[in-house]
Amino acid sequence: MAGQDLIIEPIKYRVPLSRPEKGVAGKTGFWRTEKPVVDKEKCVKCWLCEIYCPVDVIRVEPETGPTIDYDYCKGCGVCSNVCPSGAITMVPEE
Amino acid sequence: MAQTRPKPPLPYRMRDIVLPGDAACPGCPIPMAWKVLAAVFRDKMILVIPACCSSVVVGAYPGNSIKASVVHVAFASAAAVASGIAEALKKRGVNDVQVIAWAGDGGTADIGMASLSGAAERNHDMIYIMYDNEAYMNTGIQRSSSTPFGAWTTTTPIIGKTEHKKDVARIMIAHGVPYVATASIAYPHDFYAKLQKARRIRGFKFIHLHAPCPTGWRFDPKYTVEIAKLAVETGLWILYEYYDGKIHLSGPSRPYMDPAKRKPVEEYLKLQGRFKKMTPEKIEEIKKYAEMYWDWIKRHM
Ligand SMILES: Cc1ncc(C[n+]2csc(CCOP(=O)(O)OP(=O)(O)O)c2C)c(N)n1
Ligand code: SF4
Ligand code: SF4
Ligand code: SF4
Numbered sequence: 001m002a003g004q005d006l007i008i009e010p011i012k013y014r015v016p017l018s019r020p021e022k023g024v025a026g027k028t029g030f031w032r033t034e035k036p037v038v039d040k041e042k043c044v045k046c047w048l049c050e051i052y053c054p055v056d057v058i059r060v061e062p063e064t065g066p067t068i069d070y071d072y073c074k075g076c077g078v079c080s081n082v083c084p085s086g087a088i089t090m091v092p093e094e
Numbered sequence: 095m096a097q098t099r100p101k102p103p104l105p106y107r108m109r110d111i112v113l114p115g116d117a118a119c120p121g122c123p124i125p126m127a128w129k130v131l132a133a134v135f136r137d138k139m140i141l142v143i144p145a146c147c148s149s150v151v152v153g154a155y156p157g158n159s160i161k162a163s164v165v166h167v168a169f170a171s172a173a174a175v176a177s178g179i180a181e182a183l184k185k186r187g188v189n190d191v192q193v194i195a196w197a198g199d200g201g202t203a204d205i206g207m208a209s210l211s212g213a214a215e216r217n218h219d220m221i222y223i224m225y226d227n228e229a230y231m232n233t234g235i236q237r238s239s240s241t242p243f244g245a246w247t248t249t250t251p252i253i254g255k256t257e258h259k260k261d262v263a264r265i266m267i268a269h270g271v272p273y274v275a276t277a278s279i280a281y282p283h284d285f286y287a288k289l290q291k292a293r294r295i296r297g298f299k300f301i302h303l304h305a306p307c308p309t310g311w312r313f314d315p316k317y318t319v320e321i322a323k324l325a326v327e328t329g330l331w332i333l334y335e336y337y338d339g340k341i342h343l344s345g346p347s348r349p350y351m352d353p354a355k356r357k358p359v360e361e362y363l364k365l366q367g368r369f370k371k372m373t374p375e376k377i378e379e380i381k382k383y384a385e386m387y388w389d390w391i392k393r394h395m
């Protein structure tokens with residue numbers, strides 16, 4: 001408009017810098033059609049499920065065995081497939 | 095002194111760098127590999143990523159699924175940008191951060207080849223990792239020069255690809271760089287050892303990482319690791335390092351020098367929908383090609 005300056009903020013104040021965060025694609029647990037269920041009796045604590053889990057949601061501790069964060073587990077079944085002792089079963093989600 | 099149980103780097107040093115909830119398909123090999131990078135470098139790495147699945151996997155602004163630095167760059171430029179970053183870090187005296195160009199097979203074997211060749215020839219201090227899911231997955235499974243013979247893709251829809259896979263590792267060896275290796279997502283300990291070696295070498299390091307993709311290869315996502323392992327056990331994918339002018343065959347591939355120890359190639363092919371239409375003649379052709387590959391390995395050991 002005449003007589004009025006158009007002010008645009010310099011771009012340097014708004015650099016689109018992304019920060020690390022959990023859940024960039026949301027709670028990916030909702031994607032799941034099958035859920036990995038661990039039988040801790042059978043587990044030999046070899047860590048393979050944790051090493052291969054693409055979502056990094058498994059933690060295998062010598063004391064507790066594997067625990068899975070179901071908020072983000074995508075239900076791919078890789079953990080169940082790599083487990084040497086058949087301790088992880090995929091069960092259909094309701 | 096009290097005896098504590100040893101905590102091996104895999105999985106303990108892998109943890110909490112590749113954050114849950116990324117945009118990768120279930121069973122994707124990309125974050126699996128990143129966890130191994132995390133075990134070696136933790137957050138002290140700068141990943142330079144050209145357009146590919148990985149650009150999508152890390153998520154959109156304002157989030158990023160990796161707790162490390164990521165520079166998103168235009169398709170053909172990964173090695174060029176990584177060269178610049180490596181030189182800038184050197185000038186500033188920063189020597190505890192690893193520059194890693196992380197690119198797909200399309201971004202490496204095809205469109206990024208020129209900048210890759212330039213960076214290798216100038217011997218910039220970086221690790222270039224080509225994660226090879228054997229097609230342009232991000233744009234809808236088009237063939238690349240790294241797609242294997244016979245494979246279905248959306249641009250080889252009827253009879254599959256009629257050319258063999260381009261051997262990029264061998265092209266990099268021809269550049270005379272200090273370190274070239276092949277790796278596989280099924281062998282994280284082997285991949286870890288190779289990254290540890292690469293980080294101690296100054297100059298250009300190239301790693302060609304085999305990375306089966308459930309979406310593009312048409313298999314159930316639970317088989318990602320099993321299929322990657324079968325590629326090695328059938329002798330179709332050979333794990334080695336090249337330095338000091340020689341091939342050094344890696345542990346997992348050693349038994350398969352002997353063809354009698356290899357599993358039948360069919361076991362690898364039959365789990366993948368992309369090979370559904372393979373004829374016996376085409377399977378023979380794949381076996382012949384693998385034999386040539388092994389001959390070359392043996393000649394250079
Ligand atoms: C110059 C340019 N050409 C084409 C594209 C479109 N494009 C984006 S990702 C991609 C495929 C990448 O394939 P690859 O490097 O194998 O990685 P993948 O997606 O398989 O992980 C293409 C063609 C682009 N972004 N820029
Ligand atoms: S099903 Fe997949 S995402 Fe879920 S815990 Fe197992 S490996 Fe991880
Ligand atoms: S792979 Fe199986 S045996 Fe090994 S730690 Fe996981 S659940 Fe236990
Ligand atoms: S298409 Fe393949 S490589 Fe790309 S995100 Fe999906 S599983 Fe990963």
Ligand SMILES: [Mg+2]
Nearest residue numbers: 198199229230
């Ligand atoms: Mg690809």
